[in-house]
Amino acid sequence: MIRALLVFFILVSTTIFSQKKLNLIPYPQKVQINEGNFTIPDIIMLNSDLPKEETEYLKKKLGSNLKFQNSGKSEADLVYSQLPKSTNLQQNDEFYLLEISSKQILIKSYTKQGYFLELQTLIQLFEDHKTDKQIPALKIEDQPKFAWRGMHLDVCRHFFTVEEVKQYIDYLAMYKLNTFHWHLTDDQGWRIEIKKYPKLTQIGSKRKESMIGAYVDNTFDGKPYGPYFYTQDQIKDVVKYAMDRHITVVPEIEMPGHALAALAAYPELACTKRPFEPATKWGVFDDVFCPKDETFKFLENVLDEVIALFPSQYIHIGGDECPKTRWKECAHCQELIKKNNLKDEHGLQSYFIHRIEKYVNKKGRKIIGWDEILEGGLAPNAAVMSWTGVNGGIEAAKSKHFAVMTPGSFCYFDHYQGDPQSEPNAFGGFTPLDKVYSYNPIPTELNAEQAKYILGVQANLWTEYIEDFKQVQYMIFPRLMALSEVGWGTSDPKNYKEFEGRVINEFKVLDKMNVNYAKSIYNVSGKVIPNNNGVSYELSTSQNPSGIRYTLDGTDPTANSQAYQNPIPVSKSMTIKSAYFENGQLKSAISSQQFTTSKTTGKNITLEQQPSENYSFGGAFTLIDGIIGNQRQLGKTWLGFQGKDVVATIDLGNKTQFSEIYFNTLENKGSWIHMAKSAQIFVSDDNKNFKMIKEIGKDEIQNAKGKIKLNVGNQNSKYIKIKIENAGIIPAGNAGADSKAWLFVDEIGAN
Structure with missing residues (x-):
């Protein structure tokens, strides 16, 4: 099917026979505008062949403005015809054909799923023309490029009711997304009832308090949170609600890391013998599931109940951010490594994932996990969700494994979408609407054959800083619209302003629904x-x-x-x-930007190693743009380097006198961000022969709290080179132990 989708997209380009595009999101693959208009009547006559459940959805969406009545085919305004089984390899189950004449609306599809997608187009046309009541005569031939078009919702850090989850699913349906990734377990809360293990929700669904404000503030609200979880009946209700909208719900049960809530309920599943509690802070924690028979039996029993509730082909098993500290210290784990001839603890993670996959496969399902499941070797039938960048997806596709692309730099909707100074507190990063819209899920590194393994695209909403559903709405809208067009395969970054106009037009629909969308694009x-x-x-x-x-x-x-x-x-x-x-x-809103200029501001700068994709906004120029980064906001003013040193060379243009060098770094150990180990300053007149003029160690950097100002004596040079050494591997006792530390750096100045 993937091959058919790609061939279809290549052969069928968006064709428009009018000067102005229709106000549709996502935009269809092929649009032909004809002469004349269909006049919207007060009562819509429906042909009896229309699929019943989907048509009831149509009535509900438009019922406030229109009335509906059943009729015969000849006098009907809305007529449905099921297409015969397709022999056209360029078309798939989601294909639809919509023809509107002055007399009638004819809708055709192979499946009810295609019909439902067609209804979303029709609903948007009705909404856009409800005032003039004139829909242009047209012909639309359409289907998505990607089979997986998803949105994720974390209900562990903050919980959302069944009705709110259903609203979330409605938003996906409106814009033709077809996958809801439900993140149900994590360190801060276990949110799904497992009848065999009642303590998971009795103990794991609540925490004594929650972190508030910026992470660096390290403050807590002192208020018990929970118990909050979904009963199995509620889960079934949500799954059916989604199925009625042709949306697949993919559950995520985290393993082997992000397990504190489960360990609080069943501490015997850990490597150490001590009591645990659901996490009150955000971040990553050392205590994870211990890979012993007792743990696997527990997880198999949990998965039995999960699989019975969710009919999805894929079960998400997490697999991300699993520190190896406890496994290194655990005699059982070390014996398991030797017994199975595993290379190290990363090999043990692969052993863990392989064993779970075999069990899930026996149940007729497949696993999907975050790209860390690649560590030590990918399980035979596993799919990868590539979040740390695109490399995980590339590696999976090249080894003939399916991948869903969800890189943080484009698809993390917990990032800021406007000027961080005028936005609500967010996790960090900077992912505005135009950046989401610019994303191409097919990496350029893949050839046509390998590209077939890219299932599609997904955006993720982690909720550390999202306390209520109004804030959920704010963070996903309007970025969800950009994601929908990327997933449909009709986005074109060159035409972003035209897309932006369609988004603004769509705001009137969100206003009618009382959705609290972000208005950042107005700023x-x-x-x-x-x-x-x-x-x-x-x-x-x-x-x-x-x-x-x-x-x-x-x-x-x-x-x-x-x-x-x-x-x-x-x-x-x-x-x-x-x-x-x-x-x-x-x-x-009033936007404010403070500039602090120095002799490096705006000069040429080069980096020996590039920042990580998620924190690379503006590239090297960010370090000499005159803007000092806010240490409470990891927005667009910081560059982040994971496991890499910063080596920057600044060309001042001419020999220049200066006596002070400054730069900024920060520390946020819960997010694996550590102060630099050291820093050295060099000067040169020819960019070849450099002389070190200053060196400082970790203690001086720590004492300065990341705001480094160095007296370097009277200098007169053309080039300045600064090397800021990454902390390296995170030591035991810290979040993310045994992983590569992050180094965040901002403005490098000279006075």
């Missing part, structure tokens, strides 16, 4: 760009740019402030505030 956004003398600040908005007003003195802009015309030169330290005004009225 003025800023981009630092180099100029001959340093940097300039370029402002933009989704609205008419003539409405942008700004100030340079730190005061809030008004309708009478300076009108923006060209990028603003930043020749000295200053604060630029900007906002969008319409008819003299403020229409956006």
Whole structure:
């Protein structure tokens, strides 16, 4: 089927016979606009051949504005015809054909699933033309490029009711996503009833308090959380609700890591003999499932009940962020490594995943896991969900394993989507709407044959900083719309502004539904760009740019402030505030950007090693753009390097005098972020022969709390090289022990 999807997409390009696109998301593969219009009547006459359950969904969605009545085929406004079984390899079960004339709407599909997708297109057309009641005559031939178009929801860090989960599923259905990944177990809470093990929900579904605010604040609310979980009857209800909308629910039961809630209930499944409690902090913890027979029997019994509840082909078994500290210290684990001739603890993780996979396969199902399940060798029939970047998906596809692409840099909706200073607290990163829209799930490193193993794309919503469902809505909208078009295969980054217009048009539907969507695209956004003398600040908005007003003195802009015309030169330290005004009225949040300039600002910079994909916004230029990173927000002003040193060379252009070098780093051990081990400063006049002029160690960096200012004496050089040494492998006793530490660095300046 994947091959058919790819062939279809290559051969059938989006064709438009009108100058203006229809307001549809995701946009169809092939659209033909014809002469005339279908006039929407007050009563829609329905042909009796329409599939019943899906048609009831249509009535519910449009029933507030229209009435429906059954009729014969000839006088019906809406007529359905089931297509004969396809012999066309370019079409699949989700294919549909929609033809609208001045007299009638004809809808065709091979399956009820295709019909349901067709209804989403029809609903959007009705909503968009409910005022003028004139839908243009047209012909749409359509199907998605990717078989897996998913959204994930973490209900462990914060819990959401059955009704809220159903609303979430409705959002997926509206935009033709077909997979709901339900993250049901983690360190902070076990959310699914397992009848054989009642203590999982009696103990594991609650915690004594929760972390609040930025992680670096290390503060807690002091309020018990839970017990919160879903009964098996509630699970069945949600699964049926999703199935009625042709959405597959994929459950995730985390193993071998992220297991504290389970160990709190059944501590005998751990490597150490001590009591545990569900985690109150966010992050990664050393205590994981011990790979002993008792644990596997427990997990098999849990999976028996899970498989009985979820008919999905895939069962997600997590597999990510499993520290090896306890396994290294565990006599049983070390004996198991020797007995099975495993290379090390990573091999033990592979043994663990292989054993679980064999059991799941016996039940007629397959496993999927985060890309760490590649450690030590991938289980024979496993699929990979590639989150740390694209490499996991590439490795899986090249070894003929299916993969779902969900890299954090494009698909993590717990990241900021607008200026972090004007957004609610988020996990970190910067993933605005246009970045999501720009994603291509097929890595360029794959050839056509390997690309067949890319099942599709998914976005993830982790809820450490999302306390209620209104915030869930805020974080997924409008980014879910971009994801839907990426998954459908009709996104085109070159036409982003046109897509943005369709998004804004769709806001009226979300308003009607009382959805708390983010309005970040209305805000003025800023981009630092180099100029001959340093940097300039370029402002933009989704609205008419003539409405942008700004100030340079730190005061809030008004309708009478300076009108923006060209990028603003930043020749000295200053604060630029900007906002969008319409008819003299403020229409956006006020954006504020503080600049701290130095002799490195805007100069040429090169990095010997590039930052990790998730934290690479702006590339090396971020380190000399004049913006000091906020240590409480891992937004767009930081570069993150996992297991890598930062080696940056700055070309000042001419020999320049300076006596101070500064840079910023930070520490957040719960997220595996550690202070640098050391730093060295070098100078050169030819970019070949460098002389070290300063060196500091970890203690000095720690004492400075990451805000490093170094007196380097009177220097007069053209090149500055700075080497900031990564902490390396995280030591035992820390979250993520035995894994590569993260090093976060920002602004490198000279005065």
